Amino acid sequence: MSDFFKSSSPSSSLPEMTAKKEAVMNGVRSEIALASAQELINKTNEKCFAKCVTKPGSALSSSEETCLSRCLERYMEAFNMISKTYTARLSREREQRQLAQI
Amino acid sequence: MDNFKFDEATQKELSTFLEREQAQARINATVHTLTSMCWDKCVTSTPGSRFARGEESCLLNCVDRFLDTSLFIIKTIEGQRSQLQS
Structure with missing residues (x-):
């Protein structure tokens, strides 16, 4: 990531600066997205293992695998639902605060 | 970082970007925490091709009730504190 900040010439042109700026922004965006995806993977692993693999055998059974893939879908669905509800709540409270200030 | 420097306007733009x-x-991060918590509370059946009855509304209510709980607790503690002070 630190590559983004390095430069060959000390005084740089405007297009070069814009390019570097874009690179920094994209780097930040992709790191944040990666961290969020990793968190989601860890959480689904933990939750779906707890729900679907109740008695670990010598291999995952086909019913366990079915359960795992459904669990994964449901967890993503829950995540999206909660994201929507939470953002709605936040904007509702922001509106109320703005109204209270008037 | 070595010898490259953004001009002032770009620095400002980047810091606004970072804040956002x-x-x-x-x-x-809060959505992740809430999902984990509400999943444990609401999803009790074995995962199927859709949520079981009640699970979906439980998930939807879970967020608002958690935030209501947080507000309620703050209000209660503030009430107790002002009683002590008077």
Whole structure:
């Protein structure tokens, strides 16, 4: 990531600066997205293992695998639902605060 | 970082960008925590091709009730504190 900040010439042109700026922004965006995806993977692993693999055998059974893939879908669905509800709540409270200030 | 320097306007733009991304990341982190908590509370059946009855509304209510709980607790503690002071 630190590559983004390095430069060959000390005084740089405007297009070069814009390019570097874009690179920094994209780097930040992709790191944040990666961290969020990793968190989601860890959480689904933990939750779906707890729900679907109740008695670990010598291999995952086909019913366990079915359960795992459904669990994964449901967890993503829950995540999206909660994201929507939470953002709605936040904007509702922001509106109320703005109204209270008037 | 070595010998490259952004001009002032770009620095300002980048810091605004970072602030915004950080705020978004904080919201996202809360969504992760809420999902984990509400999943444990609401999803009790074996996962099927859709949520069982009641699970979906439980998930939807879970967020608002958690935030209501947080507000309620703050209000209660503030009430107790002002009683002590008077």
